[in-house]
Amino acid sequence: MAYLYNTGYSSGENYAFLEAKGLCSYIPLHGTYKGGPDGFKYHKADDCYTCPQGKVIPFKKVFFEKKNHTKKKEYRALKPVCVDCPIRSACLGKSAQEKKFTVTFYREGYERNNARVNSPRGSYMKGKGQSTVEPVLGTLTQFLGLRKINTIGIDQANKVMHLSAIAYNLKKYLKFTAKTVKSDTKAVCYVILNIKTLITLQIRLLTSS
Structure with a gap:
């Protein structure tokens, strides 16, 4: 690795x-x-x-x-x-x-x-790294306000980062699916229906730590 x-x-x-x-x-x-x-x-x-x-x-x-x-x-x-x-x-x-x-x-x-x-x-x-990792960190810090972790301990900071990843992925997914439907409202519904598994997995990960 x-x-x-x-x-x-x-x-x-x-x-x-x-x-x-x-x-x-x-x-x-x-x-x-x-x-x-x-x-x-x-x-x-x-x-x-x-x-x-x-x-x-x-x-x-x-x-x-x-x-x-x-x-x-x-x-x-x-x-x-x-x-x-x-x-x-x-x-x-x-x-x-x-x-x-x-x-x-x-x-x-x-x-x-x-x-x-x-x-x-x-x-x-x-x-x-310049095409995958750095753009994500730039978006989180410059546009989503994640410039500081206000928690104590690695475990809590890890939860913050996982939640931030959910927000980032939802934003990207919404932008992608909006191109395949006729309205933003339908896009939101489409996203909600298709990310149930993702959220369930993330919640299990957060609650198990």
Whole structure:
């Protein structure tokens, strides 16, 4: 099964969660994402980077960033490694003594997701989302007033979304059937007669949760 979301859901935690469930994500990466500093090459076997001058920047530790509690990996070179580097000032700045940087703990998850997004399948999924999911959400938020869920808990929010889906489907169905009958009144009657099964199924779903 594939999951398609917008860039706002791009995070290593989300990618890891979906992969653990056996689901394929097609979530575009944030524009700020980087797999490491520009010009640095990652070596998976040794879990280290090499700088543009060929110096090794090894892995040091895993930690949680305090600002947003995201899981990170720190890579840091020893001070002697950078002492005689010809691009030292450009790479380290004025005060740093050694090269140190952090990378998301879920780097490989980002890369796998990005490969899927940029594949032919990813292009298909993007078009599918733009033609099916996004128009529905746009209609619900912009024309049907569903800009905020005023309930507590996932179960109650789920009921709101199911009721919203009923309203959306009725509106679309009415528009469709109006083309096959002579008046709006007859169209309404036609809809009521033909959606009994749909409403019954939706009510069962809502009352069972």
